[in-house]
Amino acid sequence: MARTQVVIVGGGPSGLLLGQLLFKAGIEAVVLERKTREYVLGRIRAGVLERGLVGLMGEAGVDTRMKAEGFVHDGTQLAYEGDMFRVDFAAHTDATVMVYGQTEVTRDLYDARAATGGDTRFEVDNVVIHDADTDAPFVTFDQYGGTQRIDCDYIAGCDGFHGISRKTIPASVRREYEKVYPFGWLGILSETPPVNRELIYANSDRGFALCSMRNAQLSRYYIQCDVDDHVGNWSDDAFWDELRRRIPAAAAETLVTGPSIEKSIAPLRSFVTEPMRWGRLFLCGDAAHIVPPTGAKGLNTAASDVHYLNQGLCQFYGDGDSRGLDTYSEKALARVWKTERFSWWFSNLMHHYPSQSDFDKKMQLAELAFLRDSPEAQAAMALNYVGLPY
Structure with a gap:
């Protein structure tokens, strides 16, 4: 039987970021991941990082490559009816976002x-969280044919x-809130x-x-598709033809x-569960909430959870104050x-809904x-896009 201060369930970016921040604070943590490292790194995800996540990467001491290879964006383009206009993040908020793939993070x-x-610990199976509502929680899991147990003070569900x-x-x-959207995103790299x-x-x-990118020679494009569509229905040529029809002519050319x-x-889908804490178990990221990818808020919202949980744990282990955790x-x-x-809001603004009336379109x-036409409306969008302050 082993013991640590914090068990982090999930070895994706939110769990790893929390682990690195805790390490910097001298707090012990064990990370449990169901898949292999290579499998996790093979997932294709969004790559727009809010200012808060960029700051956390620096705090964790892992921002060197991001600064060297990432692309700072101080605005974005919105197109409709063949026209295109720009929302200037820097002018409205004095802040920017970083384009750097989640895989690279x-x-x-x-x-x-x-x-x-x-x-x-990779390739763990049958993870079970025990006694999270007591002062002595522990986690059991199977790995390489044997069952193991780790006792801990707190558990982070990432x-x-x-x-x-x-x-x-x-x-x-638990109380859960959900909205399932009547369409999907077909994406190619x-x-x-x-x-x-x-x-x-x-x-x-x-x-x-959506026209996005990972770097100067790697592009990520998406088109809205039917929720029941299949990748096999789309050849590369069909995708490119459809993308051209949906973006302004100057870009298509x-x-x-x-x-x-x-x-x-x-x-x-949009999804939120409340509360995000039960006893000594804390939920972070997709374990607690999902957002549609419009605006790239998934990883960024997970990062804000990590920020609050890290603050609470550091406060507790630093001076015994549990208010941050509470x-x-x-x-x-x-x-x-x-x-x-x-x-x-952004999803409703940009997508075509099957039940959309002429009035809705107008x-x-x-x-x-x-x-x-409204600087004030652009300022509100820019503030949300670069990331609300923690």
Whole structure:
């Protein structure tokens, strides 16, 4: 039987970031991950980092490669009815975002954890959280044919929407809120230069489109598709043809196409569970909440959870003050709901809904025109996009 101060369930970016921040504070943590390191690094995810996450990467001491290879974006492009306008983040908020792939964030965190000798257990199965509502919680799991147990002070559930952490909280305690959107995103990754130096979000009668990037020679593009669609229905040529139809003509003419190196369809949902703490178990990231990818808030909202939990743990282990932990759920949820609102608003603004009436479409266009013409509306969008303060 082993013992540590904090068990982190989930070896994705939020769990690894928390582990690295705790290491910097001299707090012991064991990270449990169901898959292999290579599998985790093979996941394709968003790559727009809010100012808060950029700051946390620096605090964790893992921002060297991000600063060297990431792209600072001080604005974004919105398109509708063949027109395009820019929202200037820097002018409205004096802040920027960083375009740096989530895979690279995870790689940097794994490398840093390995360099510190941090205890990371891969390929664990049958993880069970015990006695989280007592002063003596522990975790059991199977690994390499044997069952192991780790006793701890606290447990951080960073194991995603399908993980066991949220389900450990009794159903009588949890309250869940969910909205499932009637469409998905078909996305491809291609070794081609981005069509624009900034992201383009496009509202089209044919559906939403997004032009994004990972680096100067790696582009990420998305188009709205039917929720029941299948990747096999889309050849590369069909995807590029449809993307051209949804973005402004000037962008379509300069679009460089090529073979896809990854293609997938992602469903969209908004989801929040309350509370985010039960006894000595704390939920972080997708274990507690999901946002549609419009605006790239998933990882960034997980990072804000990590910030609040790290603060609470450092406060407790530093001077015995539990107030940060006691107010964790309240603080985290206050920001989560604001982020959910922005992602919901932005999704409603940019997508075509199957049940959309002519009036609804006119309201979308009026909202976009208002956003185009109103510095105050742009300032509100920019503040949400670069990240609300922690």
